[in-house]
Amino acid sequence: MNMNELKEPADNEPGTKGPARKIGPVILDLNNISLSFGGVKALTDISFNVRRHEIRAIIGPNGAGKSSMLNVINGVYRPQQGEIVLRGEHRKNMDCYSAAKAGIARTFQNIALFKGMTVLDNIMTGRNLKMKSNFLMQALYWGPARREEMAHREKAEEIIDFLEIQAIRKTPVGRLPYGLQKRVELGRALAAEPDILLLDEPMAGMNVEEKQDMCRFILDVNDQFGTTIVLIEHDMGVVMDISDRVVVLDYGKKIGDGTPDEVRSNQDVINAYLGVAH
Numbered sequence: 001m002n003m004n005e006l007k008e009p010a011d012n013e014p015g016t017k018g019p020a021r022k023i024g025p026v027i028l029d030l031n032n033i034s035l036s037f038g039g040v041k042a043l044t045d046i047s048f049n050v051r052r053h054e055i056r057a058i059i060g061p062n063g064a065g066k067s068s069m070l071n072v073i074n075g076v077y078r079p080q081q082g083e084i085v086l087r088g089e090h091r092k093n094m095d096c097y098s099a100a101k102a103g104i105a106r107t108f109q110n111i112a113l114f115k116g117m118t119v120l121d122n123i124m125t126g127r128n129l130k131m132k133s134n135f136l137m138q139a140l141y142w143g144p145a146r147r148e149e150m151a152h153r154e155k156a157e158e159i160i161d162f163l164e165i166q167a168i169r170k171t172p173v174g175r176l177p178y179g180l181q182k183r184v185e186l187g188r189a190l191a192a193e194p195d196i197l198l199l200d201e202p203m204a205g206m207n208v209e210e211k212q213d214m215c216r217f218i219l220d221v222n223d224q225f226g227t228t229i230v231l232i233e234h235d236m237g238v239v240m241d242i243s244d245r246v247v248v249l250d251y252g253k254k255i256g257d258g259t260p261d262e263v264r265s266n267q268d269v270i271n272a273y274l275g276v277a278h
């Protein structure tokens with residue numbers, strides 16, 4: 001079977017996570033994306049789509065181009081070729097600000113939090129784009145600014161409850177173990193109330209128990225908030241368990257695309273993971 005001739009999943013067909021979940025229409029389309037850094041071709045003519053409410057994994061060996069792909073989606077990198085279609089709107093180039101405004105949030109491979117600030121304050125930074133009052137109003141903590149701040153804090157507290165981190169809400173992030181810092185980073189991304197959440201190796205460096213917790217939170221975010229999730233993950237067990245569809249990159253090229261079962265039995269994918277010479 002040719003993995004590139006991917007069958008579009010119908011609502012709730014096997015491979016989706018359960019009867020309550022509805023995979024919707026395509027929300028994000030990446031068409032013929034190519035990206036180079038000088039002589040290094042990070043991505044070559046990559047096309048795939050993401051459907052509303054789905055959990056879409058990007059996998060591949062080290063250096064395959066996975067992080068570059070996320071960076072293209074949220075406008076950190078501008079591809080030399082190709083285009084992004086977000087909710088039917090063609091965007092030749094995406095920048096970070098417009099991606100965030102369009103409801104795309106992300107976490108990073110290496111934790112990017114303010115280590116000296118508390119969990120609550122770090123999560124509050126995720127509300128930045130939603131804040132309407134200007135710096136002076138906030139500094140004076142005046143009228144509408146005060147009401148607005150309270151509403152944002154309430155939202156941050158809701159996220160803290162959701163992620164079960166009430167006990168550490170006042171703890172500086174730098175003092176927390178790695179697994180909890182990753183959870184706080186997820187919290188900060190959720191604070192932006194994203195429509196599409198990009199997770200770059202959310203379980204890297206975690207022990208088994210921490211991975212199980214993170215899997216549960218990712219599935220809950222997807223179920224309860226309906227958030228579309230695009231994740232890079234090296235743990236194949238996790239990828240195969242929680243993803244609806246998986247795209248596989250190798251040396252910047254797409255070598256597979258399909259349900260976990262389809263990808264698992266794709267010979268090109270098996271070769272890439274076994275290190276068969278090109």
Ligand SMILES: Nc1ncnc2c1ncn2[C@@H]1O[C@H](COP(=O)(O)OP(=O)(O)OP(=O)(O)O)[C@@H](O)[C@H]1O
Nearest residue numbers: 037040041042060061062063064065066067068069
């Ligand atoms: N900013 C950059 N400048 C130069 N080369 C880069 C840059 N970012 C990525 N690359 C190169 O692009 C290629 C793809 O890198 P990328 O980080 O996207 O791969 P990856 O699949 O995420 O790898 P890993 O699993 O190791 O994180 C690699 O050859 C990498 O060295």
